[in-house]
Amino acid sequence: MNTRNAYALRARASQRQSLPMTGVVPGAAHPAGVPAAAPFGLGTRQGSLPARMGGDRHVLADRVANARLAQCEESVKGRFARIVPALQRVVALQAMPEFAERAQGVVREALGCELPARLLDDAWATGFDVKTAYAHCVFEALAAATDQFARDIREQVEVVQDTRNFFLDCGFHSVDISPCADGRLKGLSRYILRLPLSSFTWRKAYAGALFDVEVDVRNWTATELRRFREGVPSTVDAGTRYLKVAVYHFSSSDPAHEGCAAHGSNDHQAIDAALGRLKQFRQAIENAFCCGASTDILLIGVDTDTDSVRIHVPDGRGDLSAYRFVDNAELYAQTRASTADAARLAVYEAVRAASRKGGWASGQGEPHDGMRRLIVNLLINNLSQIDYVQERHGGRYADIGHAERYISVGDGFEELQMRNVAYYAHLHTLEEGAADMDVGIKIFRKLNLAHGLPVPVAIHYRYDARVPEARERATEKARRVRDAIRQRYPALVAGGDLQCRLSVQDLPTGSPIEIIEDQEQAR
Ligand SMILES: [Zn+2]
Structure with a gap:
C-alpha cells in the first residue's frame, strides 16, 4: 500500500518536466545475425559516462525512452494515489459553507475530474458518500489513463510499421502473443519488451498463459487466408512464418507465493503448461494443414519482481526446452560495465551459448537466423526495462504482490499497459469466472475494504461495430454480469462496498x- 504514496510523491516531483509519451523503436534489423551497431538509435554513449556508485546505468539502456515511460507511470499511478488525500480534504470541508463548490474545486484541482453533483447536493442531509465518491474517482482515473495510452497508440503508427517490418525481416509475417492475464504482466509490450501493442497481429491474455488452441488455429487460418487472397503482409510463396509466443511469469523474491496464481506459484508447472499449449498449437496446424514448417513457437518467462525476461531458445527444428534459455538478468549484470559493442556481442553470444547447452537443455542445433535476431533484439530491448526497474524501483518492485486499484471484469482495457493497476477477471458469465472473482474480492478485502474503501469493479466488453446490434449485445452482457456479481456479494452491495462501472x-x-451506465444509476 505504501507504494501508492511513493507514486504520488514522485508524480508531484516530476510534474515540472512533462515529456510526451512516444513510441520506442525496437532494435533495428541487421544482416546475417550480427548485432546492430545501434539498435536504439541513441545519440549518447552512456558507456563514456563516469561510473558512480549506484548512479551508473547500463550501457545499452535507452534513457530517453525510460524517462518517458517513467513520466507515464508516474502520471497514471499518481492519479490513483491522489484520490484518497483529495477525498480526505473534501470530508474535512463538510461543515463549511458552500461545501459543494469547495469540494468540487478540490477534486478538480487534485484529480482533474468532477464529482457527480448529486453526491454533493445531498451531502448536508445524508452525509458525504465517501465510498461512491472514491469509486467514481477511481473510474475517472482509469478513463484518463486509458485515454492517455490510446493517444499514445494512435501516435505510434510509424513505430508499429517499423516493428512489423522488423518481424518480417526476421522471417515472421505474423506474431501472436499470449501472456498470463496476471496484472503484473500488463506492461509486457510497452515496458518489458518495448514493442508497440499493435505490432502484434494477435494478442490475448489468458490465466496461466493457457491460451485457447482452437481460437489460435482460427487466427492462423485468418492470417494465412489473407496472405493467400491479398498477399498481406507477405505472399504465400515468401517462405515467412507464423510465430506464436507464450509468456509465463515467476517471482525471484518469493517463488513459492508470488508466482503464477493459475499454477499455484509452481514455476515448473507454469513452464510445462505453456510449453504444452505451444506444442499443441504447432501440432494442430501440422495435422490439419500439413504445413507445420510454417509455424514457429517461442516461450518467454518474466520475473515480475524485476521485469527481466528469460527467453527460451528454440533449436534447429523449432523445438523448445524448459531448460534452454537466456537469462537476461544475468546478461544485464555481466554487461553493465561493458562498452556498447561488447554488450551487444555478449547478448548475441549468450543466444548461441544457449543453443550449445547439453544435458536437459540440449537440442538439435541453433534456430534459424531470423529467430536469433528476434531473440537478440528482445533481450536488448529488455535490458532497458531492467535498467528502468533498477533506477526507479531499486532493482526490485516494492509491490511484488498485489497493489491493484480496481477489478477489471470482461475484456479488460487492453490499451492500459501498466503493471499492477488492475486485477483481471476475464469472465463472460459469472459462472465460469466465479473463482477468479472471489480471488479478486479476497485481494481487495485487504487492499480496500480493510481501510473502509469500496471495491471498484470496471465491467468492460468489446464489440464489433461492423456486426449489427453487437453493441447492444455487449451492453446487455455487461448488465447481466453486473447483476450476477451484485447477487453474489449481497453484503458488500448493501454496505456500498462494491461499486461497478459498465x-x-x-x-x-x-x-x-x-460508459453505458453510471454506478450511481445502477444502485
Ligand atoms: Zn499468471
Whole structure:
C-alpha cells in the first residue's frame, strides 16, 4: 500500500518536466545475425559516462525512452494515489459553507475530474458518500489513463510499421502473443519488451498463459487466408512464418507465493503448461494443414519482481526446452560495465551459448537466423526495462504482490499497459469466472475494504461495430454480469462496498470507451 504514496510523491516531483509519451523503436534489423551497431538509435554513449556508485546505468539502456515511460507511470499511478488525500480534504470541508463548490474545486484541482453533483447536493442531509465518491474517482482515473495510452497508440503508427517490418525481416509475417492475464504482466509490450501493442497481429491474455488452441488455429487460418487472397503482409510463396509466443511469469523474491496464481506459484508447472499449449498449437496446424514448417513457437518467462525476461531458445527444428534459455538478468549484470559493442556481442553470444547447452537443455542445433535476431533484439530491448526497474524501483518492485486499484471484469482495457493497476477477471458469465472473482474480492478485502474503501469493479466488453446490434449485445452482457456479481456479494452491495462501472468499446485498438451506465444509476 505504501507504494501508492511513493507514486504520488514522485508524480508531484516530476510534474515540472512533462515529456510526451512516444513510441520506442525496437532494435533495428541487421544482416546475417550480427548485432546492430545501434539498435536504439541513441545519440549518447552512456558507456563514456563516469561510473558512480549506484548512479551508473547500463550501457545499452535507452534513457530517453525510460524517462518517458517513467513520466507515464508516474502520471497514471499518481492519479490513483491522489484520490484518497483529495477525498480526505473534501470530508474535512463538510461543515463549511458552500461545501459543494469547495469540494468540487478540490477534486478538480487534485484529480482533474468532477464529482457527480448529486453526491454533493445531498451531502448536508445524508452525509458525504465517501465510498461512491472514491469509486467514481477511481473510474475517472482509469478513463484518463486509458485515454492517455490510446493517444499514445494512435501516435505510434510509424513505430508499429517499423516493428512489423522488423518481424518480417526476421522471417515472421505474423506474431501472436499470449501472456498470463496476471496484472503484473500488463506492461509486457510497452515496458518489458518495448514493442508497440499493435505490432502484434494477435494478442490475448489468458490465466496461466493457457491460451485457447482452437481460437489460435482460427487466427492462423485468418492470417494465412489473407496472405493467400491479398498477399498481406507477405505472399504465400515468401517462405515467412507464423510465430506464436507464450509468456509465463515467476517471482525471484518469493517463488513459492508470488508466482503464477493459475499454477499455484509452481514455476515448473507454469513452464510445462505453456510449453504444452505451444506444442499443441504447432501440432494442430501440422495435422490439419500439413504445413507445420510454417509455424514457429517461442516461450518467454518474466520475473515480475524485476521485469527481466528469460527467453527460451528454440533449436534447429523449432523445438523448445524448459531448460534452454537466456537469462537476461544475468546478461544485464555481466554487461553493465561493458562498452556498447561488447554488450551487444555478449547478448548475441549468450543466444548461441544457449543453443550449445547439453544435458536437459540440449537440442538439435541453433534456430534459424531470423529467430536469433528476434531473440537478440528482445533481450536488448529488455535490458532497458531492467535498467528502468533498477533506477526507479531499486532493482526490485516494492509491490511484488498485489497493489491493484480496481477489478477489471470482461475484456479488460487492453490499451492500459501498466503493471499492477488492475486485477483481471476475464469472465463472460459469472459462472465460469466465479473463482477468479472471489480471488479478486479476497485481494481487495485487504487492499480496500480493510481501510473502509469500496471495491471498484470496471465491467468492460468489446464489440464489433461492423456486426449489427453487437453493441447492444455487449451492453446487455455487461448488465447481466453486473447483476450476477451484485447477487453474489449481497453484503458488500448493501454496505456500498462494491461499486461497478459498465462500459463497452469498439474492437479497433484505441477506440473510445463508452460508459453505458453510471454506478450511481445502477444502485
Ligand atoms: Zn499468471
